[in-house]
Amino acid sequence: MKTYKQITLEMIQKDIRYLELLSHDFPNLAAASTEIINLEAILNLPKGTEHFLADLHGEYEAFQHVLRNASGAIKRKVNEIFGNNLREMEKKELCTLIYYPEQKLQLVKEVEKDLVDWYVITLNQLVKVCQNVSSKYTRSKVRKALPEEFSYIIQELLHESPMDPNKQAYINVIIRTIIETRRADDFIIALCNLIQRLTIDSLHILGDIFDRGPGPHIIMDTLCNYHNFDIQWGNHDILWMGAASGNDCCIANVLRLAMRYGNLPALEDGYGINLLPLATFAMEAYANDPCEYFAPKIAPESSSYNDKTLRLISQMHKAITIIQFKLEAAAIRRHPEFDMNSRLLLHHIDFKRKVFQLDGKDYEMRDCLFPTIDPENPYQLTEEEEEIVQKLHKSFTGSEKLRKHMKCIFRYGCMYNVCNSNLLFHASMPMNADGTLKEVDILGKKYKGEALLKRVGQLIRTAYFAEEDNSEKAFARDFIWYLWCGKNSPAFDKSKMATFERYFLTDKETHKEVKGYYYTLRDREDICDMILDEFGVEGEHRHIINGHVPVKAVKGEKTMLDALEPALDALTKGMENGDDAEACLNAMCEAAREGVEFTKTIRATKGRASYLGDRSIGHQDPGATSATITLEAIRDFYLENK
Numbered sequence: 001m002k003t004y005k006q007i008t009l010e011m012i013q014k015d016i017r018y019l020e021l022l023s024h025d026f027p028n029l030a031a032a033s034t035e036i037i038n039l040e041a042i043l044n045l046p047k048g049t050e051h052f053l054a055d056l057h058g059e060y061e062a063f064q065h066v067l068r069n070a071s072g073a074i075k076r077k078v079n080e081i082f083g084n085n086l087r088e089m090e091k092k093e094l095c096t097l098i099y100y101p102e103q104k105l106q107l108v109k110e111v112e113k114d115l116v117d118w119y120v121i122t123l124n125q126l127v128k129v130c131q132n133v134s135s136k137y138t139r140s141k142v143r144k145a146l147p148e149e150f151s152y153i154i155q156e157l158l159h160e161s162p163m164d165p166n167k168q169a170y171i172n173v174i175i176r177t178i179i180e181t182r183r184a185d186d187f188i189i190a191l192c193n194l195i196q197r198l199t200i201d202s203l204h205i206l207g208d209i210f211d212r213g214p215g216p217h218i219i220m221d222t223l224c225n226y227h228n229f230d231i232q233w234g235n236h237d238i239l240w241m242g243a244a245s246g247n248d249c250c251i252a253n254v255l256r257l258a259m260r261y262g263n264l265p266a267l268e269d270g271y272g273i274n275l276l277p278l279a280t281f282a283m284e285a286y287a288n289d290p291c292e293y294f295a296p297k298i299a300p301e302s303s304s305y306n307d308k309t310l311r312l313i314s315q316m317h318k319a320i321t322i323i324q325f326k327l328e329a330a331a332i333r334r335h336p337e338f339d340m341n342s343r344l345l346l347h348h349i350d351f352k353r354k355v356f357q358l359d360g361k362d363y364e365m366r367d368c369l370f371p372t373i374d375p376e377n378p379y380q381l382t383e384e385e386e387e388i389v390q391k392l393h394k395s396f397t398g399s400e401k402l403r404k405h406m407k408c409i410f411r412y413g414c415m416y417n418v419c420n421s422n423l424l425f426h427a428s429m430p431m432n433a434d435g436t437l438k439e440v441d442i443l444g445k446k447y448k449g450e451a452l453l454k455r456v457g458q459l460i461r462t463a464y465f466a467e468e469d470n471s472e473k474a475f476a477r478d479f480i481w482y483l484w485c486g487k488n489s490p491a492f493d494k495s496k497m498a499t500f501e502r503y504f505l506t507d508k509e510t511h512k513e514v515k516g517y518y519y520t521l522r523d524r525e526d527i528c529d530m531i532l533d534e535f536g537v538e539g540e541h542r543h544i545i546n547g548h549v550p551v552k553a554v555k556g557e558k559t560m561l562d563a564l565e566p567a568l569d570a571l572t573k574g575m576e577n578g579d580d581a582e583a584c585l586n587a588m589c590e591a592a593r594e595g596v597e598f599t600k601t602i603r604a605t606k607g608r609a610s611y612l613g614d615r616s617i618g619h620q621d622p623g624a625t626s627a628t629i630t631l632e633a634i635r636d637f638y639l640e641n642k
Contacts (some may be wrong), residue, residue, distance in 0.1 A: 046136045048201025049073055050420065054547030056205070057236070058213025058266060064222065068099040070199040074129075077199065081132055082125075094125055101192035105185055119184045123175050126191045127157045133198040134158055145197055145227065147190045153178070154194070197227060204419070206547035207234020207426030209409070210254075212261035216240075217270030220405040223412075231413035234426040234547055235484055235491040238460065242480035244406045245463040246397045248389050249331050249481040252324035255392070256499075259317035262296035262305065271399045275316070277391045281384055282315035289369045293503060294318040321503060322372055323389065329379040331478050337441065338482050345500045346378035356505055364506045410461065415453040415490070421539030423532055425453065427548040428493035431517040435527050437534065438517075440488045443475065449534040453490060456483065493518060522546075558604040558616065560623035563595035567631055581642070585635040592628040599624050 012019065026032040051070060056063050069075065075095050082091060097104040112118045134142045139159070146154050153174060160167045178187050203226060210216040223229060233241070242250030255278070258267050267273040291314035298305070305313065325346055332340045348358050354368040372382050381389065396402065416425040430438035430452065437448040447455045460483075463476035483489045485497035493516035501510040521527045522544065532542050556562065570591035574584035597620070604616035 042138060045138070047420070048136050049199060050202050050204060051200045052204045052206060052424075052545060054206035054426070055208045055234070055549065056213070056216075056219055057208055057211035058216040058219065058263070060213065060215030060218040060222075063219050065099070067200070067203075067222070068196055069095070070196070073199050074098055074195065077129060077132055081128055094122075094129075097122070097188070098126070098129070098192045098195050101189040105188065116179055119179045119188075120175060122188065123178065123184070123191075126188065126195070130154070130191055130195055130198070131158055133195055136201070137198070142198070145194065147194065150187055150190050153187075154191070201228065202419075203229035204417070204424055204545075205229060205231045206424055206545060207232050208236045208547060209234070210240045211236040212257060212263060214263055214266055215270070216266055217401065217405065220408060224405070224408045229412060230417055230419075230424075231409055232417055232424050232426050232547065233409070233413050233415055233457075233460070233491070235489075237409065237413070237426075238480060238491050239484045240402075241406060241409065241460060241464060242477070242484065243396050244399075244402050245477050245480060246393060247463070247477045247481050248393055249324065249327045249478075250484065251392055251396050252320055252327055252389075253481075253484065254396075255320045256317065256324055259294070259313055259320060260297060262298040262303065262310075262313060264313070271402045272395075273399065274391065274395045277388050278316050278320060279312060281388050282319040283312065285371055285384070286315040286318055286369075289315070289318065289371065291315050291318045293367050294321070319372075319388075321499075322370065323381065323385050325500065326379050326381050326385070327389070328481070331481055335475075335478055335482070338486060340482075340486065343485075343496065343500075344379070346373060349373075349375075349378070351375045363510065365504050366506050367504055406464065410464065415457040415460075416450075416535070418535055418537055421537060421542040423535050423537045423542070423544045425490070425544075425546065427491050427546070428516055428518045429522075429531055430488055430490055430493055431521055431527075433517055435517075435521055435524070435530070437531075438488070442479075443472075449531070450536075456490060487516075556602060558599050558602050558621045558624075560621070560627040562599050562602075562621065563592040563624035563627045563631075566595045567592040567628075582639060585638060589628070589632050589635055592624075592631050596620050596624045596628050 022032075026035055049070070051067075051073075053063070053066065075091075078091050078095055078098075082094075086094070093104075097108075108118065109115065142158070143151070143155065157171065157174065160171055178184055205223070209219050209223075209231070223231075231237070239250050239253055243254045255267070255275075258264060264275065268275060291311075294314045294317040296305075296310065296313050296317065298310075303310070329344050329346070332338060332344060345356075345358075348356055349365070349368075349370070350357050350362075351368070351370070351373075353362075354365060356363040356365050372385060374380055416423065418424070429449070430440055432438050437452075439446040439448045440452055442455055442459070459472070459476040459479050462470065462472050463480050466473040466476070483491045485492055487493070487495055495514035498511050498513050505511070528544055531544060567588045571584055571588040574587045579587070599621035600618055602617065604621070
C-alpha cells in the first residue's frame with residue numbers, strides 16, 4: 001500500500017507544522033496531487049549511475065580521466081547502442097571523442113578528408129548516446145543539465161525520433177544547419193560534456209583527495225563545480241583540514257609529506273604557501289648534513305628537479321620532520337587523555353653513542369645528525385624553528401584558495417554517509433577483539449559506532465568554524481591531529497604511526513603498525529550486518545563501502561602479480577640458460593597463463609575483488625588476465641618485427 005494511503009488523523013495532528021509549511025508550496029488539492037504523481041513517477045525511473053572513487057591522493061590526471069569515461073560506463077553504453085553496427089575501432093574513436101572532445105577534434109581535422117560527412121555521422125551518433133544516457137532522468141532534470149547556449153536545439157534532438165518519417169527531414173535540417181553555421185565543433189563539445197555529466201548521476205568520494213599527488217587543488221577545483229557529489233573524509237583530508245584550522249602539528253605533517261614526495265607545486269602554486277622561510281632555515285641549519293635518508297621519493301625519469309633543488313628539498317624535509325616531532329610532543333603533553341606518551345621518542349636517543357635506547361635495548365640509527373636538537377631538552381623548538389612555525393601557520397590559515405576548498409569539503413563532506421542501502425566511510429570502525437564496537441572517550445564521554453563518527457565530525461567542524469572563545473575549539477583543533485595518528489581514531493586505527501622509526505631506525509620490526517580489529521573482522525558477514533544495523537542501513541542488498549584500501553600486493557593475493565612474477569622468473573631463467581628470444585618470450589607467456597589459472601584457486605585479498613571474499617574463488621583475476629594479454633602482445637609484436 002502506498003505511504004500516503006497509510007496516513008492517519010493522529011499523524012496529521014503530530015506533523016501539523018510540516019503540513020503548514022508544505023501548504024505554502026502546494027496550496028490546493030490539484031497542486032499537491034500533481035506533486036505526488038510526479039514523485040511517484042520519479043521513484044519508478046531507473047536508478048541513476050552512482051560512481052564511487054576512493055584514495056585519489058592528489059592524482060588529478062587519473063581522477064579527471066576516470067570522470068570523463070565514468071570508469072568505463074560510457075564505453076559500455078556505446079557498445080550497447082551500436083553493437084555490431086560499428087566496428088570496434090569506430091566505437092573506440094567515438095568513446096575517445098566523448099572523453100576528450102577538444103583534443104580529438106583537432107586530430108580529426110588533421111586527417112579527415114570529408115569533414116562535413118564526418119560531422120553528420122558523428123552528430124547523429126552522439127545524439128543517440130545522449131538520448132540513451134538521459135533516459136533515466138525526467139525531462140526537467142535533463143533540461144537543467146543542458147548547456148544554455150544549445151539548450152533548445154539539444155532538447156529538440158533528444159526528444160524526437162529519427163525513425164519517425166515526419167521528423168526525419170526536421171532533424172536532418174537541424175544537423176545540417178549546425179554544420180553550415182560553423183558551430184559543429186562547439187556543439188559536439190557541448191554534447192560530449194553533457195554525455196559525461198548525464199552518465200554519472202552522483203559521485204561519491206570515499207576520502208583522501210589529498211596526499212602525495214601533485215594536484216589535490218586541481219581535484220578540488222573540479223569538485224567545486226561538479227553537479228552532484230559527496231565526500232567521506234579520509235585521514236589525509238582530515239590532516240589538511242587540521243592544517244587549515246591552524247593546528248601546527250597538522251601543518252608540519254602536510255609539509256613533511258609534500259617534501260617526502262617532492263610535491264612542492266601543490267603547496268606553492270596551488271595554495272600559495274610560502275616555503276621560502278623554511279628553505280632558508282634548512283639550508284643554514286643542515287648545510288653540513290647530506291640528508292640522504294630524506295631525499296624525495298621521485299622516479300628519476302619523472303623528476304623535473306635538478307640535483308641542487310633535490311638537495312634543498314631533502315634539507316627542508318629533514319628540517320620540518322624534526323620540527324614536527326617537537327610540535328607533536330607538545331600536543332601529547334597537553335592531552336594525556338590521548339594516551340600517546342609512547343610516541344615521545346627524541347629523549348631516547350643516546351647522542352654520544354649514536355643509538356636509540358628503548359626498554360633497555362639499543363637500536364641502530366641510520367642518521368644521527370641533529371643540529372637543532374638540544375640533548376638536554378630535545379623537544380624544545382629553537383628560536384628559528386619557532387619563527388618558521390609562526391610564518392607557516394600564517395601562510396596556511398591565510399590562503400584564500402585553501403579556504404575556498406575547505407568550505408567545499410565541509411559543505412559536501414562528513415565522516416560517513418548512508419545512500420541507497422550503502423554505508424560509506426573512509427577507513428575504519430574502532431572495534432574490540434570480540435567484534436563489539438569499541439567505546440572511545442572524548443572529553444569524558446564515551447562514544448561508539450555511529451555516535452562516534454558523528455561526534456568526530458562535529459569536533460572537526462568546531463576546530464575550523466568555531467570562534468576562538470568557544471570552549472571546545474582548542475581541544476578540537478588538537479583532536480584533528482589525533483585523528484591523523486591516534487590509535488582509537490576511526491580515520492587511522494593502528495597501534496602507532498611509526499614515522500620516527502621509518503626515518504631513523506634500521507630495525508624494520510620497529511616500523512610495523514598493527515591495525516585495529518576492524519580491518520580483519522570486516523570480512524565476516526555477521527560483523528558487517530551488525531555495523532549496518534548500527535547505522536540503520538536497510539535493504540536486501542546493503543553494503544559497506546570503504547576507502548583506505550592498501551595498494552601494496554605480493555604474489556598469492558589474486559592480483560596481476562600472480563601472472564607477472566612467474567613470467568619474470570621464466571624470462572630470467574630462459575635468458576640465463578642461453579635460450580633464444582622466441583623461446584624466452586614463449587616461456588614468459590606460458591608462465592603468465594599458468595599464473596592466471598592459479599588465481600582461480602585462491603581468495604582475493606586486495607582491490608575490489610576482496611569484497612567478494614570466498615566467492616572470488618573459482619574466478620580468474622582480471623588484473624592477472626590483462627597482464628598476460630599485454631605480455632602476449634609484446635611477444636607477438638617482437639616476433640612479427642624482429
